[in-house]
Amino acid sequence: MYRGWSMRLVGRVGIALAWVGASFAVVVFAGLPVYVFPKTDKPRTVDAVFLLGPINTWNLRLGERYVEAGLASTLVLSTPTETGRGACTRTYVICFRPDPSTTQGEAQEFARLAEIHSWDSALVVTTTAHITRARMLMSRCFSGELLMVSYWSQYDISEWIHQYLYQTGAFFKAWLHPDC
Template structure:
């Protein structure tokens, strides 16, 4: 009779350990998602050389224009790339030069390449990049590869309906940026 009790206890212990391990992975993934994609570290300096608004979903333009109105930088660079913000080049902000561009390729890397070249021509040392929260860490990583100065990120709100798509897309794009496309 003891031989039958022992395998059942081992099986129960194995199930408990498996469930605990799966729960730990789920909690760790949720915490990493919260830290990296939902609430990334955000801080913008009082002054930078340029404000760069990336294309894509979310209400980025009001954030970029507010930073420009606060004269956080003398230049506002607006990407009209793939899934641009949906309008023409924004109206000028007094005292701030506005540059609009279409990146090639039309993604964050294309935006970083264009801005990196622009920064070298203008001797910029710091940027405030306007992105959505799921894009913030990835944008900072990619811009850091194409720009030798300091890269700060200001996040714009994302519509609630965009989150279910942006979380898996954000993880996939971040893994791709970190592991496969490592150059500017």
């Protein structure tokens, strides 16, 4: 009797582990086109290049290169922290601190600036894992043409796990609050 019970328990644990493993695989593979290989656009001439915060050496340099190459005359920086604020003194740079300090806050402020400056197009730069959600949020607030490009972040496995969890949770939040 004891042996039959233990065999059933082992069988149930095995099935449960198989379900957990299969669920994990589904999440990982479903996330690949959203977080790891999102749709990006080829950079071309736009009214403004917009760097979602926080600003770092990689994204700032990329944004500056786009402006220097003549793709836009304005570089917009979301600077929720002090990092990157040194670039705000340049004549072609517009900086702001998003309120709220979220991607939605960044999208709202960019849309306000776009209206003031009559921008009809933007090249938005963010991390690879953030592209899909940023595109969704930006398109809710900015009715102009959006081009989304990423700079590759050197993520290790723990950071990829963090990004999957964080971005998934942030997607749910964005779906619950579908306004700009």
